[in-house]
């Protein structure tokens with residue numbers, strides 16, 4: 001069955017390695033007949049969560065920036081895929097900020113049941 005896959009690519013770097021992983025994942029998914037959309041966090045404005053928890057009552061965030069549109073796409077996707085560079089043994093800060101801001105989904109009737117993480121760390125070949 002064809003699924004709606006949303007790929008969120010979080011590296012802000014030109015020629016990003018994790019974005020290449022995302023692109024490879026996307027071609028495989030398309031070949032398998034799935035509907036794929038990618039959102040890059042490059043050029044997006046994503047403020048920090050303020051922790052007010054208003055989203056748990058209203059279903060949306062009080063901060064008006066680019067996050068709302070991304071969260072709306074997440075709500076309707078069957079599969080979520082996050083691509084991130086590893087920063088200090090962890091996901092990138094921008095990915096963590098995005099996840100915190102997706103808190104309106106916590107109480108929502110979201111469609112996704114599968115979530116994938118594509119992570120790229122330093123290798124000999126991508127060292128400066």
Ligand SMILES: Cc1cc2nc3c(=O)[nH]c(=O)nc-3n(C[C@H](O)[C@H](O)[C@H](O)COP(=O)(O)O)c2cc1C
Pocket residue numbers: 011012013015016017018019084085086087088089090120121122123126
């Ligand atoms: C702030 C920062 C922290 C990093 N921390 C790690 C790390 O803990 N382990 C590692 O293997 N690589 C680390 N790296 C290297 C990146 O993971 C690596 O360059 C990765 O390929 C970058 O992904 P991108 O090309 O998708 O941006 C770090 C890079 C930066 C800028």
